Amino acid sequence: MSTGKVWLVGAGPGDAGLFTIKGMETLQQAEVVVYDSLVGQEILSRIPESARCINVGKRASHHTMPQEQINQVLVEEAKKGHRVVRLKGGDPFLFGRGGEELELLVKEGIPYEVVPGVTSPIAVPAYNGIPVTHRDFTSSVHIITGHKKQGAAYDIDFNALVHTKGTLVFLMGVSALSDICQSLLQAGMDQDMPAAILQKGTTAGQKRIVATVSTLEEEVKKQGIETPAIIVVGKVCALAKEFAWHEKLPLSGYKVMVTRPRDLISSMASRLRLLGAEVLELPAIRTEPLKDQTLLYKALKAVDTYQWVVFTSPTGVRIFFEELLKSATDIRKLAHLKVAAIGKGTKKALEEKGFFADYMPEVFDGEALGRGLCELCEGTEKILLPRAKMCNQEILAELAKxxxxxxxxxxxxxxxxxxxxxxxxxxxxxxxxxxxxxxxSASTVRGFKEATPGLDYTKVRAACIGRQTQAEAAALGMETYMAREASIDSLLTLVIELKGKTACK
Incomplete structure (x- = not known):
């Protein structure tokens, strides 16, 4: 077997939108992923199903695996011929010990690439309205590790740091906040110098405390802080109140889980992120075409005998047209058919294929679709209904009337x-x-149930796109809310209302 390759990939500070395009493309091709505790949850949910994952931990004072062993794992997996992604929070070369990992790869002759990541000492202050440089305040920024061995003195020249008059950013220094502030004051820093501690930046847990070097420790004791967090010292911290922007977004501080089929990119998720939410995407279901499409091919051969073709999902549209091509059926044979779509998503999927729906119900569910078709059909009419193997029977019940x-x-x-x-x-x-x-969809509720065995579902607040979806969630005991209309826009509005606690159950 030929030698594999290792990619050191920076995952950024947490927000999936700050993961680079190259990083995402590399991750999607990974066969083995070796990841850190500081990799954002949104990024972890993007790891491909086919990849084997190895959690090596690595958070201050809590190491799942020693660094030397991590280095060895990368070599061993590459020697097996695998495409190995070493996924790190932030950037691989900024206190990420990426250089140490490369040393062994070079020694062993393992091919490698480095994909830089957006780093927290720049991004986290930015998400809190703090520019790390500003021509009116400072022209330099200095990034320092705040971590030190217990009982040991800092190997940092604090006098030199103070004399730079630049912005100072300390990573991994929360437990040593007192030592850092005292050392800066002893080195001659003005006790009124603005300082901030920034918790879980770029995520829903983001929190900011701004004070001065002499009062920051006291304020942290009063207000509390969680790790990971960074410490910023410098005049630019005074700009946070004026420049803060992320907390003004409608869904800032709100963490949402979006369920979706694995093969579909969630437009809902991307729109929630634009509104400031932290979004975890759960690929609750996977869809696959049936291997035996005999019945569909038979129907396509006799397609001229149908008056309607009815679609109940975007996935159904996609697979129908894929199988149409495989069956060597001329698409022009569909020209006489009237087309119905259950909702806007399905309607859009049809339009992407060049078909415009003749009918879409006002209420986007099977019952309304069946009832509407009954009103439109006159005399004897034949309907082709290509859809999922596991599906709701309401449309058939209505059509049977x-x-x-x-x-x-x-x-x-x-x-x-x-x-x-x-x-x-x-x-x-x-x-x-x-x-x-x-x-x-109701199927994503069922998929969520399968993925969360043992969960007390009364702890789940569920925003549901329609009546059938809400019924499925309510049957599990969830606190359910339903969008006014079965559309992404309406569901988005519902989530905003839930954050404001104004939605009616």
Whole structure:
């Protein structure tokens, strides 16, 4: 077997939007992922299902695996011929010990690449309205590790730091806050120099305490702080109140879980992030075309006998047209058909294929779709209904009420529940870390159940896209809320209302 390769990839400070494009592309090709505790949860949820994951921990004073052993793991996995991604919080070369890992890779002749990451000493102050440089205050920034061995003195020239008159950013220094502030004061720093401590920057847990070098420790004792956090010292800290922007976003400080099929990119998630939410995407289900499409191919050969083709999901649209191509059916044979879509997402998927829906119900569910088709059909009409193997029967129940309607209900894809996950979602919900779960279909609720065995579902506040989805969530005991309309826009509005606690159950 040929030697594999190692990529040292910086995952950024936490917000998935700050993960670089190259980093994401590299991660998606990984066969083995060796990751740190400081890698953001949003990034962990992007690791491909096919990749084998190795958690090496590495948070101050808490090491799942010694650095020397981590170095060896990278070499061993690469020698097996694997594509190995060493995923690190922030940037690999800024107190990430990336250089140490490269030393052994070079010695062993292992090919490697480095993908830099957005680093917390720049990004976290920025998310808190603190520019680390400003021509009216300072022209330099200095990044220092605040970590030191217990009982040992700092190997830092604090006099030199004070004389730079630059912004000072201390990483991993929360436990040594008192020592840092006292050392700066002893080195001659003005006791009224603005200083800040910034907790969990770029995530929903973001918190800022601004004081002075002489009072910051006291304020932290009063207000409390959690790790990870960074300490910023310099005149620019005084700008935080004026320049703060992230906390003004509608969903800042709100942590949302969005369930989706693995093969679909969630537009809901991206829009929530734009509004300031921290979003964890749970690929609750996976969809795959059925291997045996005999019934669909038979229907396509006789497509001229149908008057309608009805779609109940964007996935159904995608797979139908993929199988249409495989069956060597000329798409022009569909020209006579009327097309129905259950909702806006399905309608959009059809339009991307060049088809415009002749009918879409005002209420986006199977019952309304069936009822509307009954009103539109006159005399004997034949309907082709390509959809999921596991599906709601409400549309069939409604269509059965109208004599003369013939339905070929054909399964073209199957749904599988995803259970592999790197996050303890049970703990996240039970500790109140996740504020809200968003469900876009009844099947994603079922997938969520499979992925969270043992969870007390009464701890879950569920924002549901429609009646059937809400019923599925309520049956588990969740605190459920339903969007006024079964659309992404309406569901987004619901989440904003939930944050403000104004939604009606």
């Amino acid at each position: 109208k004599p003369g309607i013939l339905v070929d209900d054909i399964s073209i894809y199957d749904t599988f529940y995803e259970t592999r996950d790197l996050l303890d979602r049970k703990k996240e919900f039970e500790t109140g870390s996740i504020d809200c779960a968003v469900f876009t």
